[in-house]
Amino acid sequence: MTSSGSAERTLVLIKPDGVRRRLVSEILGRFERKGLGIDAMVLRRMDDRLADQHYAVHLAEPFYPGLRAFMTSGPLVALVLSGDGVVEMVRGMVGATDGRRAVPGTIRGDFATSGRENLVHAADSAETARREIALWFPGLD
Numbered sequence: 178m179t180s181s182g183s184a185e186r187t188l189v190l191i192k193p194d195g196v197r198r199r200l201v202s203e204i205l206g207r208f209e210r211k212g213l214g215i216d217a218m219v220l221r222r223m224d225d226r227l228a229d230q231h232y233a234v235h236l237a238e239p240f241y242p243g244l245r246a247f248m249t250s251g252p253l254v255a256l257v258l259s260g261d262g263v264v265e266m267v268r269g270m271v272g273a274t275d276g277r278r279a280v281p282g283t284i285r286g287d288f289a290t291s292g293r294e295n296l297v298h299a300a301d302s303a304e305t306a307r308r309e310i311a312l313w314f315p316g317l318d
């Protein structure tokens with residue numbers, strides 16, 4: 178672990194498809210080469226309870242049961258990235274939700290062809306990032 182003081186932070190997940198497809202270093206490398214800090218990182222599985230907490234806003238969505246089954250289907254990599262403006266910057270690097278519509282040059286645009294198995298999650302606001310970091314890395318300084 179490294180620490181980068183009080184810079185803005187975001188929570189990113191390299192989803193189970195990213196681990197299965199051996200894209201962890203590719204995805205992580207993009208964030209590193211961009212110049213973002215890695216403040217915390219772990220390989221772990223999401224269980225149903227954590228999925229329900231992480232995706233609380235999506236519990237009632239028709240796609241949620243499939244999303245939960247996918248997100249709990251294997252290990253994923255959770256990480257906290259830091260840097261000025263990192264929340265918006267990382268969302269831009271990840272690209273549109275549906276890999277079929279994501280622009281080339283983005284992670285999903287380059288590597289995903291699915292609306293569900295889209296490789297990466299990134300918090301969508303500073304407030305969401307704080308909530309998700311507390312969920313995945315309780316006690317992180």
Ligand SMILES: Nc1ncnc2c1ncn2[C@@H]1O[C@H](COP(=O)(O)OP(=O)(O)OP(=O)(O)O)[C@@H](O)[C@H]1O
Binds near residue numbers: 299
């Ligand atoms: N219509 C759908 N069908 C299947 N899965 C979906 C659909 N919409 C969203 N998902 C899945 O649920 C996740 C959360 O949806 P959301 O709308 O928050 O997308 P996002 O903000 O681009 O993605 P994330 O929150 O994972 O960064 C998506 O990343 C995708 O895996």
